Amino acid sequence: MRRLRALLLIAALVCTGLTAPRTAAADAPAPVGYEAENALISQGVVEADHSGFTGTGFVNYDNATGGYVEFTVDVAQAGKSALALRFANGTSSDRPMNISVNGVAVAENVSFPSTGAWSTWRTSRVTTTLNAGANTVRATATTANGGPNLDSLTVGDDTGATDWSVALVESTMARHSPGQIGGWSYPVGLYLYGQYLTYQRTHDARYLSYIKSYVDRFVDSSGNIGQSFNNLDSMQAGRLLVIMHHETGQARYGTAAKKIRDRLKSYPRTSDGGFWHATSSSRAHQLWADGVYMVSPFLVEYGREFGDSTYGQDEAAKQIAVYGSHLQVDSGLLKHAYDESRNASWSDPDTGLAPEHWCRAVGWYSMATVNVLDALPAAHPRRDQLLTILRKLAAGLERYQDPATGRWFQVIDEGSRPDNWTETSCSSMFSFALSRAAQQGYVDAHYADVARRGYDGVLAKISLGGDGRTQLTDISIGTNVGNYAYYINRTRATNDFHGLGAFLIMNEQLGARQRR
Numbered sequence: 001m002r003r004l005r006a007l008l009l010i011a012a013l014v015c016t017g018l019t020a021p022r023t024a025a026a027d028a029p030a031p032v033g034y035e036a037e038n039a040l041i042s043q044g045v046v047e048a049d050h051s052g053f054t055g056t057g058f059v060n061y062d063n064a065t066g067g068y069v070e071f072t073v074d075v076a077q078a079g080k081s082a083l084a085l086r087f088a089n090g091t092s093s094d095r096p097m098n099i100s101v102n103g104v105a106v107a108e109n110v111s112f113p114s115t116g117a118w119s120t121w122r123t124s125r126v127t128t129t130l131n132a133g134a135n136t137v138r139a140t141a142t143t144a145n146g147g148p149n150l151d152s153l154t155v156g157d158d159t160g161a162t163d164w165s166v167a168l169v170e171s172t173m174a175r176h177s178p179g180q181i182g183g184w185s186y187p188v189g190l191y192l193y194g195q196y197l198t199y200q201r202t203h204d205a206r207y208l209s210y211i212k213s214y215v216d217r218f219v220d221s222s223g224n225i226g227q228s229f230n231n232l233d234s235m236q237a238g239r240l241l242v243i244m245h246h247e248t249g250q251a252r253y254g255t256a257a258k259k260i261r262d263r264l265k266s267y268p269r270t271s272d273g274g275f276w277h278a279t280s281s282s283r284a285h286q287l288w289a290d291g292v293y294m295v296s297p298f299l300v301e302y303g304r305e306f307g308d309s310t311y312g313q314d315e316a317a318k319q320i321a322v323y324g325s326h327l328q329v330d331s332g333l334l335k336h337a338y339d340e341s342r343n344a345s346w347s348d349p350d351t352g353l354a355p356e357h358w359c360r361a362v363g364w365y366s367m368a369t370v371n372v373l374d375a376l377p378a379a380h381p382r383r384d385q386l387l388t389i390l391r392k393l394a395a396g397l398e399r400y401q402d403p404a405t406g407r408w409f410q411v412i413d414e415g416s417r418p419d420n421w422t423e424t425s426c427s428s429m430f431s432f433a434l435s436r437a438a439q440q441g442y443v444d445a446h447y448a449d450v451a452r453r454g455y456d457g458v459l460a461k462i463s464l465g466g467d468g469r470t471q472l473t474d475i476s477i478g479t480n481v482g483n484y485a486y487y488i489n490r491t492r493a494t495n496d497f498h499g500l501g502a503f504l505i506m507n508e509q510l511g512a513r514q515r516r
Contacts, residue, residue: 031156043067061147090118122466178213187497189237194504223255231278300375332396363429406457475499
C-alpha cells in the first residue's frame, strides 16, 4: 500500500492544474435571484450607465458609511443558504460591507474588491441560515467610500453546494507553491495538517504531494532536519513527519521525527512536569495554553506510528492535565498562560496567571484535549481527569458563545464590550472540539448543537472572491501574552494560516464528513 501511495505522489507532482470546487447534486433547489433596483435603498440611487448588469439597472451607493440595500427574500423552509451578491467596483480600493439577515449581522466587512472596471461584474458570497417565509437581507457599506455598484442577490440552498475544504485547499495551493508557503512553522504545519485531512477524504494525490514537497525542503535523504526544537511551537509541524512516514514508508521521515521525541528527554519542565513554552529566558518556567497542541497530538501520533504508544499517551495526557491544573478557572475557561516563577510582566503575583482568556489559546487546548482523548485507551489512568477538564471547558464555551453569530469573541468572556470582536480561528477550533467531543461521548450530546451554531457562524466568514478563490476573514494574527487592549487591537487578517488550518479541521468534522 505504501508503495502505491508513493507512486501516486510521484504522479501527482506533475499535476499543477486546479480543479473546480465540488458542487451540489443536480437535484439541489434552484437558486432565486433578486434585483437590487427593486430592493429597499438607503443612500444610493438606481442607475443603468454601465453595461453588463441584469434586470433594469443596479444600485450605485453614495460615498458614505451606512448606505444599504435591503432585499426581502422568501424561502420555503428554514435552512442554510448561500447569498451571492453580484457587484462591480471600478476603483482600486476595496469597498467592504456588512451583511445582516433579519437585523442580525452574519458577516462583517465582507470584501468587495476592485473588479477593474465598472462594467466588470463579480460575485461575493456568504453562507447563513434563513427562516422559513420572509427574510430581510441587508448589505451595508462600512467605509466612507460607500459600497460597490450592486446588481443583484442570488439565494440558493447551500447544503452541500460548495466543498469548502476543497475550495480552500485549491485556493491556497494556487496562491502559494510548496517552496513559497513559508518556513518550518506551526501556522503552516496546522494548515497542511488540515490539507491532509482533506486528502484523506478526497484522495486527491496532489494534496499529499504538495505536503511532501513542503516537508522535503527541511528533511534530507538521511533524515537530517535543521531544527533545534528549543520551543514547543517548532514541534507542531512534526505531525507532518509522522504523516509522511505513514504514507510513504520512507525511514528518513521517522529519523527526523525522532529528533523531537529525543529532544523531549532533556526539554525543561515546571516542577510538576509541564513543558516550558520555550527554553529562552523570556519564556522560562511558563506554560501557555497554546503549547499542549504544539506537542501533545504529535506525541500520540508518533507513538502509534513507531510503537511508542505507552510513552506518547502518558506524556501527552500528563501535559493536558498539568496545563489544565494551572490554567483552568472556575468558569471552565483557561487563562492564556501561567508563569511558575512569577517573573513575567503579565504574571499575577499570587496565581502566576495571565490576565485574560484569549480565545485561540483556549482553542488550541480544546483541540489537543480531544485529540489526546481519541488516542487514550478506556482504562488509561488520566482519562477521567481529562474528561472532567473537557466537560468543564465545554460548559464555559457554551456560556460565552455569542448568541447573535454563534462564534466566540477574541477575549472570550468580554463579549459585551463594544470593541471586542468574534474571531474565526478559535470559533473553528471550538466548533471542531465540541462536535468531536459530543460525537465520541466525551460531553453531553447537546454540545453538537452548540458546535453547529459555531460552524454556521464561521461559514459566514468564508466566501468566494471575484477571482473565484476563497476569502476567510477576521483571523487574529500570531499573538503574545497581553492584556485586553493588546488582544483587541491585534490585526484581523484574511487567509491567515491559523484560520485556514483551523477551518479545514472544523469543516472535515462538521461539513465535509457528511459527504462521505
